[in-house]
Amino acid sequence: MRPTAIVLRLAKRQGGRLAKPAEVASLIAFLALDRAAVITGTEYVIDGGTVPIA
Helix, strand or coil: CCHHHHHHHHHHCCCCCCCCHHHHHHHHHHHCCHHHCCCCCCCCCCCCCCCCCC
């Protein structure tokens, strides 16, 4: 994919950028806490709003 195509795709995202590794790590760190023990069977999509949720 050409760099200009990548820039155009990112511009269409809700946040206008890719997630930073620290942002993904924050979710993982939360899920590892005891407070998240009741969270099961959930899929987290970290895509900046690209996938529409119905």
